[in-house]
Amino acid sequence: MKLNENYKKLEDSYLFSTISRKVGEYGEKNPDAKIIRLGIGDVTLPLAPAVVKAMQDALCEMSVQESFHGYGPEQGYAFLKNEIQKYYARRDTQLEADEIFISDGAKSDLGNILDLFDADNTVLIPDPVYPVYVDTNTMAGRNIVFMDANEENGFLPLPDENIDADIIYLCSPNNPTGAVYNREGLKAWVDYANRKNAIILFDAAYECFIVERDLPRSIYEIEGAKTCAIEFCSLSKTAGFTGTRCGYTVVPFALERNGMSLHKMWLRRQTTKFNGVPYVVQRGAAAVFTEEGQEQIQQTLAYYKENAKVLAKTLDELGIWYTGGKNSPYLWLKCPNNMNSWTFFDYLLENAHVVGTPGAGFGKNGDKFFRLTAFGDKEKTIEAAERIKTLLSK
Ligand code: PLP
Numbered sequence: 001m002k003l004n005e006n007y008k009k010l011e012d013s014y015l016f017s018t019i020s021r022k023v024g025e026y027g028e029k030n031p032d033a034k035i036i037r038l039g040i041g042d043v044t045l046p047l048a049p050a051v052v053k054a055m056q057d058a059l060c061e062m063s064v065q066e067s068f069h070g071y072g073p074e075q076g077y078a079f080l081k082n083e084i085q086k087y088y089a090r091r092d093t094q095l096e097a098d099e100i101f102i103s104d105g106a107k108s109d110l111g112n113i114l115d116l117f118d119a120d121n122t123v124l125i126p127d128p129v130y131p132v133y134v135d136t137n138t139m140a141g142r143n144i145v146f147m148d149a150n151e152e153n154g155f156l157p158l159p160d161e162n163i164d165a166d167i168i169y170l171c172s173p174n175n176p177t178g179a180v181y182n183r184e185g186l187k188a189w190v191d192y193a194n195r196k197n198a199i200i201l202f203d204a205a206y207e208c209f210i211v212e213r214d215l216p217r218s219i220y221e222i223e224g225a226k227t228c229a230i231e232f233c234s235l236s237k238t239a240g241f242t243g244t245r246c247g248y249t250v251v252p253f254a255l256e257r258n259g260m261s262l263h264k265m266w267l268r269r270q271t272t273k274f275n276g277v278p279y280v281v282q283r284g285a286a287a288v289f290t291e292e293g294q295e296q297i298q299q300t301l302a303y304y305k306e307n308a309k310v311l312a313k314t315l316d317e318l319g320i321w322y323t324g325g326k327n328s329p330y331l332w333l334k335c336p337n338n339m340n341s342w343t344f345f346d347y348l349l350e351n352a353h354v355v356g357t358p359g360a361g362f363g364k365n366g367d368k369f370f371r372l373t374a375f376g377d378k379e380k381t382i383e384a385a386e387r388i389k390t391l392l393s394k
Helices: 007-008 015-030 049-062 079-090 108-118 134-141 184-197 262-273 279-288 291-320 341-352 376-390
Strands: 100-103 123-127 143-148 166-170 197-205 231-232 247-250 322-324 330-334 369-373
Touching: 007 134, 015 341, 049 134, 049 279, 049 291, 079 100, 079 291, 100 108, 100 184, 100 262, 108 134, 108 262, 108 291, 123 134, 134 143, 166 184, 184 197, 184 279, 279 291, 291 330, 291 341, 291 376, 341 376
Parallel strands: 123 143, 123 166, 166 197, 197 231
Antiparallel strands: 100 247, 231 247, 322 330, 330 369
8 A cells, every 4th residue: 555655755835834923923922913804715705695595596496496506517517607608708708608617616626637748748847936836746646847027127027938838827816916817918928828738727716806997818819828728717706605615627629739639638537526615505596697696796806906006106206016906806016125925924914013914935937025915804904005104104
């Protein structure tokens, strides 16, 4: 009997546990401190009424024999896939409904998709990065090559012809940096992948935060992407589904390597290993894409976008360099006075009672950077921004 020894290579993730320990200890010693948390990556506003109503109706259907639903199609119900197809079409991106697979969220599929690839592939991952890409490949024993995302390239690295990658992770708008690729940037990646026979795993979990019309919200807005890219989307941040769980993954029919269709492989993988998303949840998800649902989620998104604006304005006034904020719920700022990110974390906690996320937790290139999020309460975000301004303008 042999275990998967690759698990020994995983680095323990102490980021959020260390943050919560430090905040807890500080709070105990300073019970009067009104600590504001701008470090969370979870949403705080509830589900839209249209979503709740659709789920209540679906639950009632389940209580009647004639409308009861048992096992569903693992790849998702047509009613939801059709809504998502129309959602893309409204942005002039044409997909077949069957190219869309319903998932329980982007994280699961980002990990599960690796079932389609041999362990003997080179994976290209930006640093800093959402840690799931690194850990899932480490578990499989794949060779990882990191590409530097930094101040010089605006945290948007472009392809290097000298690197031969097989699998490439791109996340735009990015977590943690909030940076967003423009069309030229994504086109460079698509052309590189097609030339090298590589596959891009494109994480679009934050596409709904893009406000600038000429920025791509899907990689399929770029010519050539259907022969080299898989796209992962999520209703977590779009519609407050972090606890409800639903997302979708697009695997184009045109995506083939060595005579094998990745679409067929993924369908086979999902129908074998995935149970599908509950009927009630898929009904709720479908309501997100109706006119009423879209109007309601836009109000919620506007609330978060306003928080991001408040934080961005403060950083602008302080003359602090940052990425994100405009087309993303994340702001990624350069720590003042050349502080490293944990030193700045302590400084902000102790002197402004504000909590953020040290960039070092996302990779070596995050060491001098710090992430703030716009998912908090409006009044608290305004208060935190004022405290940051007072502290850093001293
Ligand atoms: N991708 C990125 C970049 C994320 O930041 C997150 C969650 O924070 C996810 C994927 C996971 O999304 P989901 O909740 O749909 O699993």
